[in-house]
Amino acid sequence: MPALLEIRGLSAGLRGRRAVTQVVSHVDLDVQAGEILGVVGESGCGKSTLATAIMRLLVPPQVLQSGALTLRLRDGAVFELLELSESELRELRWRHLSYIPQGSMNSLNPVLRVGRQMMDTLLQHGLSSDEAFKRSVEALELVNLERKLLDSYPHELSGGMRQRVIIAAAVSMRPALIVADELTTALDVVTQRQILQELAAIRDELGATILLITHDMGVVAQVADRVAVMYAGKIAELGTVNGIFETPLHPYSQGLIGSIPRGSGQRVEGLPGEAPSPWNYPTGCRFHPRCPKKFSPCQIQAPALLPQASERWTACHLYDAEVGDDA
Amino acid sequence: MPDLLTVENLRQIFGGRNPTHAVDDVSFRMPAQPTIVSLVGESGSGKSTIARIILGLLQPTAGRVLYDGADIFKGDRKWNRRFRSEVQAVFQDPYSVYNPVYKAERVLKLVIRKFGLAKSKAEAREQMEEALRTVDLRPEEVLDRHPHQLSGGQRQRLMLARVYLMRPRLIVADEPVSMIDAGMRASFLNILQDFRDNHGISTLFITHDLSTAMYLGGEIIVLYQGRIMEQGDTKIVMKAPLHPYAQLLISSIPTPDPRQRWKEDLSDAPLTEIGASGLSVAANRDRCLFADRCPQVMDRCWGARPKLEAPNHDDEMSARRDVACYLYD
Numbered sequence: 001m002p003a004l005l006e007i008r009g010l011s012a013g014l015r016g017r018r019a020v021t022q023v024v025s026h027v028d029l030d031v032q033a034g035e036i037l038g039v040v041g042e043s044g045c046g047k048s049t050l051a052t053a054i055m056r057l058l059v060p061p062q063v064l065q066s067g068a069l070t071l072r073l074r075d076g077a078v079f080e081l082l083e084l085s086e087s088e089l090r091e092l093r094w095r096h097l098s099y100i101p102q103g104s105m106n107s108l109n110p111v112l113r114v115g116r117q118m119m120d121t122l123l124q125h126g127l128s129s130d131e132a133f134k135r136s137v138e139a140l141e142l143v144n145l146e147r148k149l150l151d152s153y154p155h156e157l158s159g160g161m162r163q164r165v166i167i168a169a170a171v172s173m174r175p176a177l178i179v180a181d182e183l184t185t186a187l188d189v190v191t192q193r194q195i196l197q198e199l200a201a202i203r204d205e206l207g208a209t210i211l212l213i214t215h216d217m218g219v220v221a222q223v224a225d226r227v228a229v230m231y232a233g234k235i236a237e238l239g240t241v242n243g244i245f246e247t248p249l250h251p252y253s254q255g256l257i258g259s260i261p262r263g264s265g266q267r268v269e270g271l272p273g274e275a276p277s278p279w280n281y282p283t284g285c286r287f288h289p290r291c292p293k294k295f296s297p298c299q300i301q302a303p304a305l306l307p308q309a310s311e312r313w314t315a316c317h318l319y320d321a322e323v324g325d326d327a
Numbered sequence: 328m329p330d331l332l333t334v335e336n337l338r339q340i341f342g343g344r345n346p347t348h349a350v351d352d353v354s355f356r357m358p359a360q361p362t363i364v365s366l367v368g369e370s371g372s373g374k375s376t377i378a379r380i381i382l383g384l385l386q387p388t389a390g391r392v393l394y395d396g397a398d399i400f401k402g403d404r405k406w407n408r409r410f411r412s413e414v415q416a417v418f419q420d421p422y423s424v425y426n427p428v429y430k431a432e433r434v435l436k437l438v439i440r441k442f443g444l445a446k447s448k449a450e451a452r453e454q455m456e457e458a459l460r461t462v463d464l465r466p467e468e469v470l471d472r473h474p475h476q477l478s479g480g481q482r483q484r485l486m487l488a489r490v491y492l493m494r495p496r497l498i499v500a501d502e503p504v505s506m507i508d509a510g511m512r513a514s515f516l517n518i519l520q521d522f523r524d525n526h527g528i529s530t531l532f533i534t535h536d537l538s539t540a541m542y543l544g545g546e547i548i549v550l551y552q553g554r555i556m557e558q559g560d561t562k563i564v565m566k567a568p569l570h571p572y573a574q575l576l577i578s579s580i581p582t583p584d585p586r587q588r589w590k591e592d593l594s595d596a597p598l599t600e601i602g603a604s605g606l607s608v609a610a611n612r613d614r615c616l617f618a619d620r621c622p623q624v625m626d627r628c629w630g631a632r633p634k635l636e637a638p639n640h641d642d643e644m645s646a647r648r649d650v651a652c653y654l655y656d
Contacts, residue, residue: 042508042509042510043479043508144594144595159370188369188370188535189369189535189536189537189576189579189580189581190369190575190576190579190593191369192579192581193579193581193589193593194593194594196581197589197592197593197594198594200594201592201594215508215509216509216581217509217583218538218580218581218582218583219581220583221581221582221583221584221585221587221588222581222582222585222588222589224585241585242585242586245583245584245585255510256509256510257583259509259510259512259513260509260513260538260583261512261513261516261538261539261541261542262538262541262542262583267513267517267520268513268542269513269514269517270480270510270511270512270513270514270515270517271510271511274478274480274481275478275508
C-alpha cells in the first residue's frame, strides 16, 4: 500500500548572509495511513523544522532546499505538496492536513470565545454556520469536552482544556494527517495521559494518521506504532516501537534509550557530549564524535539509511556490509 | 541535633474575595543527615509556593519554617547571611538565570568574592576548577564561554558548580531538569546523589515528573491542591501507592517501554475540576479534595478532611509512610 505521505530527500535550512545552513538533511520517510509515527530526538535535532517543512510553513530565514512531498488520500487524490500554490495549500490545510505547533495552547485569542475561534476556520473552508457549529460540537466530544465550552473564553480554561480545544479545532475537518509538535510537553502526567489516549481514540475513530513529534521517549513508547529517531537533521533509525525499544541498533538510539532515568537503584549515565548545532555538523556520520563504537569510515563517509531486519532502517556503518573496517 | 528543615502547618492563601489556598496545612521535615526529598504534584499543587517560602522569598499566611531549629523569618542579619549561604536554590530555567553579557566564569567568581571563599587568585581558580569537575564539566570548555554558547544541561550543571562552591547543607531545586534534554537528565540527578553521599548536601527536589523522583530515591511527598496526600519512602510509595490520587498519578507515568503501556483508557474519564489558573477552585475545603475525581469515594470523604497519618495496616508496605485517605483509617 502506498504511504499516505511520502517524504523524499527533504532538506531545509536557515538562510544566512553568505550561505544557507542546512538544518534538516535529505530526509526520506514514509508515513503510513492510520499510523501514529513518533519522531524523537534531542532539542535542536531538526524535529520541528521537519514538521514545519511538511506543512510548508517555513518562515524566513528558514528555507526549503530540496525534496518532494507526496500526499495520497484514501479517495485516490494525490497532492505534490511542494508544487502547490499558497491558495491551493490553504484549501488543503485543515481539511486534509492539520498542524498543532508547539505551545499552541497559548495561541488562542484571549478576547474571542472558544466557539468563534473554532468555527472561524470551518466557515473559511465553506461550511455553513449550522454545519460549522455541529462539527465543532462533535470535535469537542472527541476530546471529552462539553459543548458549553464553546461559550467560554480561553482564560477560563485550564492548560489541558486549552490543549484539547486546539486538538478539537485541528480535527474538526477530519483531516487525513495530523502533525502534532510537543503536544503534551507542558502538561501534567495525568492530563498528558488523558490527552494522548484521546488522540489515539481519534486516530481509531477518524482513521487519521498522526505524526507525533516529541523529545519524550516515554510518550513515544506509550502511543506510537513506529518511531523515527532523528539526530542532527537526519533520520538515524526507523522501526516499530517494540523493535526500537527492545533492540535499538544505532548507537544513538541505544544511548537515548539507555540514558532514561528509570526506577531507583540502578544508576544510568547520560549520553556523553552535546548534540551539534547546524553550524557545525560534523563530517561523515554526524554522531561520530559522541559515538562509543566509531571506526575509521565514520569520520569520512555519511552512512545511508539502509533496511536492516524486518521493518527497520538504520543509518550506521556498523550495519552496512559494504563498509568494512578497512574502508 | 535539630532537623535540617522543619515545615510546620504551612498555609499560603492568595487573593481576597475568592481566596486561593495554594498551600493548605503542610508539614514535613528533613533530618540533619543528608537526604533527598522529592515534592511532587501537578501544576497548582502548591509545590513551587512551598519552595519559595522555604527559600524565604515569600511570607506564609500561617505556619513556620525552621532551619536548623530556628524560624527562618525571625533571624537577625548574621543568621540570615548564614542561611543564605547554607541554603541554595536551583531554578527551572537555565536560560534566564545568566546575564548574557558576562562569561560563565563570572558566575563562580562572584560567589567566591562575595563570600570571601579564596585568599588568592590562584586559590580561586583552583576552587572553580574543582567545583566544575565535581559536576562533570571541563573547566576549559566552560569558563571562557558566554551563556549562549553552553547547552541547557551545561548551564544547569554550572549552577550546581556555583552551589557546590558554597558547600551548602540544603539545595532547593525547583524543576531543575524539566528544560534539559533527556540524555543529560540522568547526569544532573547523579550529581545530586553524589552531593548527598559524598559532600553531605541534602536536596529538596521539586518536580512534576515522577520518573525523576523515582530515580533520585529518598523520600517522596505527593501534593494535591495544596495538601499532602501521601508521603514516605520513594521506592515503597512508587511501587505500591496507597492514596487513590497517588495511584492515578503513578500509573500515568509514561513508562519508556512499549510493552508496559497504560492499562485503563482514561480518554472518557471526567476532567479535573482545576480552574484556569491551575489552582484549586474548591469552595468547601473541609473534605478530601480528591473526592470529585476519586474512583473509590465514600460518603465520609465529603464530610471532613482526612488526617495525614500512618495507614492502619499491619504489613511491611504500610511502614514508613503516611497517607491522608479514609480507606486506610
